[in-house]
Amino acid sequence: MALLTSRNAAAGGKLLRCAAAAAIPTIRQLSSSASTITVETSVPFTGHRIDPPSRSVETTSEELMSFFRDMALMRRMEIAADSLYKAKLIRGFCHLYDGQEAVAVGMEAAITKKDCIITAYRDHCIFLGRGGTLLESFAELMGRKDGCSRGKGGSMHFYKKEGGFYGGHGIVGAQVPLGCGIALAQKYRNDENVTFALYGDGAANQGQLFEALNMSALMDLPAILVCENNHYGMGTAEWRAAKSPSYYKRGDYVPGLKVDGMDALAVKQACSFAKQYALKNGPIILEMDTYRYHGHSMSDPGSTYRTREEITGIRQERDPIERVRKLLLAHDIANEKELKDIEKEVRKEVDDAIAKAKESPMPDPSELFTNIYVKGFGSESFGADRKEVRATLP
Amino acid sequence: MALRKFGRLSLISRIGKRDFSIASTSEGLIEKADSKSINLFTAVNQALHIALETDSRSYVFGEDVSFGGVFRCTTGLAERFGKKRVFNTPLCEQGIVGFAIGLAAMGNRAIAEIQFADYIFPAFDQIVNEAAKFRYRSGNQFNCGGLTIRAPYGAVGHGGHYHSQSPEAFFCHVPGIKVVIPRSPQQAKGLLLSSIRDPNPVVFFEPKWLYRLAVEEVPEDDYMLPLSEAEVIREGSDITLVGWGAQLSVMEQACIEAEKDGISCELIDLKTLIPWDKETVVASVRKTGRLLVSHEAPITAGFGAEISASIIERCFLQLEAPVARVCGLDTPFPLVFEPFYMPTKNKRMISFPKGSVLRTKVHPHLAISPPLPAEMPPLFLPPKNKKVVGTKLGFS
Numbered sequence: 001m002a003l004l005t006s007r008n009a010a011a012g013g014k015l016l017r018c019a020a021a022a023a024i025p026t027i028r029q030l031s032s033s034a035s036t037i038t039v040e041t042s043v044p045f046t047g048h049r050i051d052p053p054s055r056s057v058e059t060t061s062e063e064l065m066s067f068f069r070d071m072a073l074m075r076r077m078e079i080a081a082d083s084l085y086k087a088k089l090i091r092g093f094c095h096l097y098d099g100q101e102a103v104a105v106g107m108e109a110a111i112t113k114k115d116c117i118i119t120a121y122r123d124h125c126i127f128l129g130r131g132g133t134l135l136e137s138f139a140e141l142m143g144r145k146d147g148c149s150r151g152k153g154g155s156m157h158f159y160k161k162e163g164g165f166y167g168g169h170g171i172v173g174a175q176v177p178l179g180c181g182i183a184l185a186q187k188y189r190n191d192e193n194v195t196f197a198l199y200g201d202g203a204a205n206q207g208q209l210f211e212a213l214n215m216s217a218l219m220d221l222p223a224i225l226v227c228e229n230n231h232y233g234m235g236t237a238e239w240r241a242a243k244s245p246s247y248y249k250r251g252d253y254v255p256g257l258k259v260d261g262m263d264a265l266a267v268k269q270a271c272s273f274a275k276q277y278a279l280k281n282g283p284i285i286l287e288m289d290t291y292r293y294h295g296h297s298m299s300d301p302g303s304t305y306r307t308r309e310e311i312t313g314i315r316q317e318r319d320p321i322e323r324v325r326k327l328l329l330a331h332d333i334a335n336e337k338e339l340k341d342i343e344k345e346v347r348k349e350v351d352d353a354i355a356k357a358k359e360s361p362m363p364d365p366s367e368l369f370t371n372i373y374v375k376g377f378g379s380e381s382f383g384a385d386r387k388e389v390r391a392t393l394p
Numbered sequence: 395m396a397l398r399k400f401g402r403l404s405l406i407s408r409i410g411k412r413d414f415s416i417a418s419t420s421e422g423l424i425e426k427a428d429s430k431s432i433n434l435f436t437a438v439n440q441a442l443h444i445a446l447e448t449d450s451r452s453y454v455f456g457e458d459v460s461f462g463g464v465f466r467c468t469t470g471l472a473e474r475f476g477k478k479r480v481f482n483t484p485l486c487e488q489g490i491v492g493f494a495i496g497l498a499a500m501g502n503r504a505i506a507e508i509q510f511a512d513y514i515f516p517a518f519d520q521i522v523n524e525a526a527k528f529r530y531r532s533g534n535q536f537n538c539g540g541l542t543i544r545a546p547y548g549a550v551g552h553g554g555h556y557h558s559q560s561p562e563a564f565f566c567h568v569p570g571i572k573v574v575i576p577r578s579p580q581q582a583k584g585l586l587l588s589s590i591r592d593p594n595p596v597v598f599f600e601p602k603w604l605y606r607l608a609v610e611e612v613p614e615d616d617y618m619l620p621l622s623e624a625e626v627i628r629e630g631s632d633i634t635l636v637g638w639g640a641q642l643s644v645m646e647q648a649c650i651e652a653e654k655d656g657i658s659c660e661l662i663d664l665k666t667l668i669p670w671d672k673e674t675v676v677a678s679v680r681k682t683g684r685l686l687v688s689h690e691a692p693i694t695a696g697f698g699a700e701i702s703a704s705i706i707e708r709c710f711l712q713l714e715a716p717v718a719r720v721c722g723l724d725t726p727f728p729l730v731f732e733p734f735y736m737p738t739k740n741k742r743m744i745s746f747p748k749g750s751v752l753r754t755k756v757h758p759h760l761a762i763s764p765p766l767p768a769e770m771p772p773l774f775l776p777p778k779n780k781k782v783v784g785t786k787l788g789f790s
Contacts, residue, residue: 091551091552091554091729091730092552092553092554092557092729093553093554093556093557143729143730151729151730152728152729152730153555153729154554154555154729154730155554156554156555156556157555170512170555170556171512171513171515171516171556172485172513173485173516174516202484202485203485205484205485205486205489206485206486206488206516207486207488207489207516208516233457233484233485234457234458234485235458235461236457236458236482236484236485240482241482241483241484241485242484299464300464304461305461362730363730363731365731365734367731368723368725368728368731368734368735369723369725372724372725372726
């Protein structure tokens with residue numbers, strides 16, 4: 001998978017080396033897609049009413065490099081969004097994804113753009129994964145014309161139709177029945193695609209999830225419910241909010257799989273397994289054990305309901321980027337400096353995108369009244385005096 | 395500045411005029427000296443402390459409330475009253491309200507918090523079909539009168555689509571519940587206590603914009619303000635303005651502005667939307683002959699439409715101009731376009747001539763709505779060297 005960003009392809013190519021022959025690790029060769037590496041996932045998968053897939057994941061050096069780069073880019077984007085929010089350039093509500101990047105990149109690695117993804121409001125990185133650009137992201141965050149929703153959605157409402165990304169949704173859990181509906185359409189079309197409906201551990205307690213799951217199971221829909229369990233529903237720990245925090249088991253009659261969501265390869269393995277399963281048998285639940293470093297939203301410092309030690313501990317031991325970095329170094333695919341250079345590059349890309357996004361104009365005031373109803377059917381909305389828009393933005 | 399005197403006047407409301415709220419019909423007015431200058435979320439917090447302290451059968455719960463909630467309204471409650479009475483729920487609005495109805499049906503006071511009014515819709519069925527009709531359909535055998543649902547509503551400057559809506563009109567279409575919206579800290583405390591103790595289910599919307607912005611002197615002790623009684627905050631003779639919640643401060647500014655042009659405005663805070671105080675509004679419109687209603691929710695089918703229709707029914711011959719409505723636009727609540735969407739002071743000013751409310755005055759220079767400043771100056775300042783008059787209402 002590669003993100004559609006203005007990346008330096010030449011530099012990337014140079015860095016894409018692999019240890020094709022594991023026996024002679026000192027010889028570095030230019031990459032070839034045929035050279036596969038087999039890696040064990042950090043922990044075994046745990047299944048509910050299903051035999052879990054193997055721990056051994058096949059990957060390539062290119063894939064590992066793209067994981068590293070994409071996750072570094074996502075991380076950098078979220079950190080930049082944090083500063084932009086504090087500078088009041090981003091308004092509205094903003095939920096950051098840093099820490100959970102492995103879920104976005106691992107999932108993309110296992111599926112195609114014809115498969116659909118729908119998620120809640122923590123949607124920036126899923127959007128990038130689906131082929132969104134940094135400029136579209138930052139412009140949308142700042143409410144500018146070049147944003148992916150033309151500046152009308154903001155942080156919680158990123159969409160990318162051609163990438164099969166059905167977007168960020170504002171109400172906790174409400175996107176899951178929608179996702180199952182998308183899967184219903186896929187089933188009708190019989191086109192061998194699936195829908196991943198993402199929700200958090202907080203949303204896992206919403207009633208509509210169970211309603212949607214029941215219907216999906218009755219109809220054997222190719223719906224994959226992905227619970228991104230970051231262990232805190234807003235400021236409430238999972239065990240306080242859920243009698244059974246084993247979210248992969250909560251489908252009862254629907255099989256589930258618990259996955260280390262901090263390990264991109266494990267996520268990839270699980271998603272590709274789930275896709276095969278769902279196409280044949282119907283819905284399945286994936287619980288991604290992950291972690292968000294930031295608070296729930298920008299108004300939450302993220303430190304009142306958990307200890308700083310806990311966050312530092314996760315950063316040191318389970319960080320998804322560090323995990324891939326270690327793999328790259330261990331397999332001698334890249335050295336420390338090369339990886340540092342990628343991070344620098346990514347940083348510059350993000351800064352450039354922000355600069356560009358800042359130049360993007362605000363949407364035209366008339367946009368306030370567009371897209372409420374379809375044009376030309378006699379329904380129109382009006383401005384302050386009920387006739388026209390008569391104001392200019394600051 | 396604008397609403398400086400709201401609080402002082404507010405407490406001299408006519409207590410016990412009608413019996414909608416049995417809890418608030420006792421005692422009279424007393425001079426209150428023990429008051430502190432506090433903001434709206436602190437006033438709500440005080441009210442919740444008092445509610446829990448005075449009734450051991452009262453409970454506070456919702457998302458993240460045990461450590462204060464996103465707006466700090468529930469700070470300190472869990473520490474003081476224990477985790478059995480103040481607790482976090484899962485993110486599950488339908489469940490929260492369903493539980494609250496059940497709890498209330500057993501004779502408790504369930505004070506449920508929905509974190510944002512925008513999230514109340516998953517619980518809409520519970521409120522409309524379960525809570526509102528419980529008493530009616532059981533022939534008065536059961537009720538959930540102890541139920542109060544608190545939810546922050548309205549614009550906050552940069553809330554976007556899902557943290558800014560004003561859903562009050564949906565609930566005004568439901569006989570069996572009350573809808574209450576305070577405009578200031580003093581009002582919030584008194585009205586919330588009345589709502590909690592009212593023997594009917596109440597949906598209590600708190601203007602989130604004012605949580606920190608609105609500061610005024612609030613009596614420290616237990617007091618209640620009557621429900622279903624509107625209040626004339628400012629007397630005038632040319633036009634009646636009716637609103638509720640955060641809109642009042644904006645309307646007050648419009649009144650002051652209009653006064654400079656020789657237009658005398660009467661301003662009414664409706665406070666309770668259902669059952670609403672028609673008499674006060676009717677009496678005012680009969681005097682002024684003109685009415686302007688304002689709310690943040692979209693204009694079409696907003697509660698302003700109901701007020702407008704009722705007033706035309708009752709005051710048709712006294713009206714000198716069509717009723718004007720200055721409300722939110724018929725668009726989803728926008729993110730970057732919030733300044734356009736909002737019913738601002740100047741929109742109100744232009745509606746005076748344009749809506750033919752007052753034909754004699756024209757304000758062409760006010761035709762453009764200015765953007766809202768990023769940092770609003772405090773609207774409510776404590777009155778200087780003035781004793782606050784409070785109501786002391788007994789309860790058992």
